[in-house]
Amino acid sequence: MIAYLSGTVLTKRKDCIVLLVGQVGYDVYVNRPSKYQRNEQVELFTYHQFKEDGQYLYGFETEEEYELFTSLIQVKGLGCKSVLNMLGAMDCQTIITAIEKEDTGTLKKLPGIGAKTAGQMILDLKGKIMIETTLPSQSKGKTVDLPVWDEVSEALLTLGYKQAEINTIELSADQIEKGNVNDLLRHCLKILAKNKRF
Structure with a gap:
């Protein structure tokens, strides 16, 4: 292999x-x-x-993409090439969040995915996708399990920010571990607003 x-x-x-x-x-x-x-x-x-x-x-390019790919191809009706197209159309975290929240509307935005397949993805994968969270920017390359950052990242995605924008945020693991969701979210929003000005 x-x-x-x-x-x-x-x-x-x-x-x-x-x-x-x-x-x-x-x-x-x-x-x-x-x-x-x-x-x-x-x-x-x-x-x-x-x-x-x-x-x-x-x-x-990332282990996250690889892990999600290998999970999705286990779903009935999904082949390797169709899953590859899905990953090109939507970032990993958005797909995972949609599956966990049973958000068929978001999943149906993926190329070639209808209501039946979206439902099958949720049925087969909800609660089963185990992908480590990658910290943004200066911590890139290190994977840790930080629930606080998961919540902040999910909130930013809900607010309409792209995963690529979120990955530009510079935070240390110590900042994330010691912070709370609301404070970190406000801090991240300031960083993102500043980045848009440059």
Whole structure:
């Protein structure tokens, strides 16, 4: 099983990139091939699929994406490529929150997802998706279980902020551990408002 690849983008195709690792080029299916540049250095967690008609590699920039992908493909009616498209259309936390809150309206915004499949996702995965929370900015790369930050992050998503914006917030693990939800939320809103001015 190929679980991780580090290499250079050789070229881009419609739904995948060719990643050059040493002297070998791998077709790796990613959710938005257009965002990659030729000669860019890339590190990807990969899911190696074996089918009767061949083998396929699906690549993810974070472990969170990989873990959610492997959970979603267990849902009846969802295949690897359809789940990959879903992850390209909506961030992980929004999908997880929608499943936990049984928010079929949000799930139906995903490409190819109707009411029946949205309901199946909730039935199969609610309370079962175990993904560690990644702290924003300066703590990037460290994963910890901080319920306070989970609540703050969820509140910001509800207020309409994108996960990419939330990830720009600079907080230390100590700040989050010692803070409360309301104070941290106000602090984060100030940071986000300041960031928008620049």
